[in-house]
Amino acid sequence: MAQLSSADHSVSPPRLSIPRGYNAAHDLVERNLKAGRGERIAFIDDRGSITYAELARRVNRFASSLAGLGLRPEDRVMICMLDTTDWPVAFLGAIKAGVVPVAVNTLLKPQDYEYMLRDSRARVLFVSQALLPAFEGLAEKVPTLARTVVSGAPSPVPGQAATDEFSALVAGGSDHFEPAETVADEPCFWLYSSGSTGAPKGTVHVHSSLIQTAELFARPVIGITESDIVFSAAKLFFAYGLGNGLTFPMSVGATAVLMAERPTPEAVFLRLTGEAPAALAKMRARPTVHYGVPTLFAAMLASPSFPAREQLGLRVATSAGEALPARVGASFTERTGVEILDGIGSTEMLHVFLSNRSGEVRYGTTGKPVPGYSLRLLGDDGQEVDVGEVGDLYIGGPSSAAMYWNQRDKSRQTFQGEWTRSGDKYVRDADGYYTYAGRSDDMLKVSGQYVSPFEVESAIASHPQVLEAAVVGAADEDRLIKPKAYVVLKEPSKASPALAEELRSYVKDQLAPFKYPRWVEFVEELPKTATGKIQRFKLRG
Numbered sequence: 001m002a003q004l005s006s007a008d009h010s011v012s013p014p015r016l017s018i019p020r021g022y023n024a025a026h027d028l029v030e031r032n033l034k035a036g037r038g039e040r041i042a043f044i045d046d047r048g049s050i051t052y053a054e055l056a057r058r059v060n061r062f063a064s065s066l067a068g069l070g071l072r073p074e075d076r077v078m079i080c081m082l083d084t085t086d087w088p089v090a091f092l093g094a095i096k097a098g099v100v101p102v103a104v105n106t107l108l109k110p111q112d113y114e115y116m117l118r119d120s121r122a123r124v125l126f127v128s129q130a131l132l133p134a135f136e137g138l139a140e141k142v143p144t145l146a147r148t149v150v151s152g153a154p155s156p157v158p159g160q161a162a163t164d165e166f167s168a169l170v171a172g173g174s175d176h177f178e179p180a181e182t183v184a185d186e187p188c189f190w191l192y193s194s195g196s197t198g199a200p201k202g203t204v205h206v207h208s209s210l211i212q213t214a215e216l217f218a219r220p221v222i223g224i225t226e227s228d229i230v231f232s233a234a235k236l237f238f239a240y241g242l243g244n245g246l247t248f249p250m251s252v253g254a255t256a257v258l259m260a261e262r263p264t265p266e267a268v269f270l271r272l273t274g275e276a277p278a279a280l281a282k283m284r285a286r287p288t289v290h291y292g293v294p295t296l297f298a299a300m301l302a303s304p305s306f307p308a309r310e311q312l313g314l315r316v317a318t319s320a321g322e323a324l325p326a327r328v329g330a331s332f333t334e335r336t337g338v339e340i341l342d343g344i345g346s347t348e349m350l351h352v353f354l355s356n357r358s359g360e361v362r363y364g365t366t367g368k369p370v371p372g373y374s375l376r377l378l379g380d381d382g383q384e385v386d387v388g389e390v391g392d393l394y395i396g397g398p399s400s401a402a403m404y405w406n407q408r409d410k411s412r413q414t415f416q417g418e419w420t421r422s423g424d425k426y427v428r429d430a431d432g433y434y435t436y437a438g439r440s441d442d443m444l445k446v447s448g449q450y451v452s453p454f455e456v457e458s459a460i461a462s463h464p465q466v467l468e469a470a471v472v473g474a475a476d477e478d479r480l481i482k483p484k485a486y487v488v489l490k491e492p493s494k495a496s497p498a499l500a501e502e503l504r505s506y507v508k509d510q511l512a513p514f515k516y517p518r519w520v521e522f523v524e525e526l527p528k529t530a531t532g533k534i535q536r537f538k539l540r541g
Contacts (some may be wrong), residue, residue: 012480025095037253049279063171078122082260098180100398184208193347202405213252213351216372222502227254231235232291233263243351244291265303286313321448323436326364373397485517495522
């Protein structure tokens with residue numbers, strides 16, 4: 001299998017030469033072995049660490065074991081696993097074998113997973129023990145799902161080493177495995193992206209996309225090197241987190257710290273100060289690169305446990321997922337002396353294509369185009385808008401997804417020749433900086449994840465006391481967007497703070513936690529068009 005070469009690693013767009021015969025996993029692993037980095041630590045999780053040489057062995061063992069599960073190249077498997085060293089083994093092992101991993105959000109509900117399993121026709125599910133209850137009974141409902149393999153199952157005997165199906169699968173494989181004869185332009189992996197109707201879309205990425213994001217963003221913008229230790233609060237199942245915590249460090253032989261638990265400020269502080277996990281503390285090292293999201297940065301700054309500047313080893317931080325409030329960015333820099341490079345990426349483009357740069361940060365903006373990507377802002381007439389005018393953002397670049405699986409109309413709306421429609425509105429100033437101006441549709445982005453107002457409205461409306469509801473985005477005290485619900489009751493006289501709290505809890509029980517409305521306001525009626533469509537823009541104020 002041919003290896004990738006690059007003629008330029010400077011800040012200018014590198015001219016990548018990716019051969020037709022190319023396997024992304026083989027490249028990411030083998031480049032480190034060939035560079036003599038086999039004994040360098042690749043990943044650290046709560047259980048320990050693994051070197052690049054051990055990672056290579058586990059990837060080969062996993063890949064060689066897939067045939068025993070009845071899998072063949074181009075078959076699809078679902079990965080719903082917490083961020084441990086098992087995650088990259090499963091993801092890279094599948095890709096090396098030519099099997100297509102479908103990485104999914106670990107925070108969803110059983111109905112979401114059932115839809116994705118049916119839509120992808122995944123034949124095997126790899127799932128963490130802690131997440132297994134969300135899949136209970138789905139094997140009987142989804143005829144294409146032939147096998148479930150559990151990672152991190154507890155030891156049956158106290159005091160003994162933990163054993164689980166995933167570990168047994170890896171242990172039973174071969175240390176040597178020749179990569180599948182894949183090509184650069186064939187499907188490599190899927191990520192699911194929500195749509196305006198709330199139905200998730202299987203976003204299909206090809207083998208060449210992973211390394212493109214590393215060469216175009218990680219090297220020139222972050223300046224990542226093999227000496228870096230990186231920590232991403234965004235999980236590996238996100239496009240953002242996948243680059244942060246896997247592709248970028250592996251592209252240069254750096255070390256990534258993985259965290260299975262939810263990224264609370266306190267949990268993040270332990271990693272950033274090098275106090276946890278134990279393997280990181282043993283190294284007496286601290287992360288040099290921190291990838292976060294605006295909601296987390298705001299929560300960190302509000303925490304009384306925020307570490308002193310001398311406790312940190314950071315040289316740079318990044319933010320994506322939603323627009324970073326200027327106050328949050330400036331406060332973080334004041335406290336730490338470290339800039340946050342705010343940027344924007346998408347599931348469709350795989351990672352950041354528009355970003356601030358070190359030494360040139362303008363908080364409140366999303367920066368300038370990442371070298372190697374082209375941007376344009378179009379008005380309603382399809383023509384480019386002038387400086388200072390709001391337009392719909394389109395991106396051209398080599399990491400664009402190939403399509404949405406089995407959604408031809410949506411694919412044609414989004415992937416328009418060399419351009420990808422982002423669904424975001426932006427304005428560009430005379431200096432070339434872009435500033436976010438909202439979504440082109442009614443979708444909300446909450447904690448870096450898309451939320452469909454229709455989905456939340458449907459959940460609220462299923463409550464026996466609700467007649468109808470409308471959901472829009474509202475800014476909290478940190479100017480971060482969260483869902484707000486306007487609710488019309490069947491009996492308006494029953495409106496009360498207690499009922500509002502009941503509705504919030506009711507939605508939490510039905511949908512992923514980040515989707516529930518933070519505010520509930522009772523109204524007599526909703527603004528509508530003559531045809532009965534809710535006019536959400538009137539509720540946004």
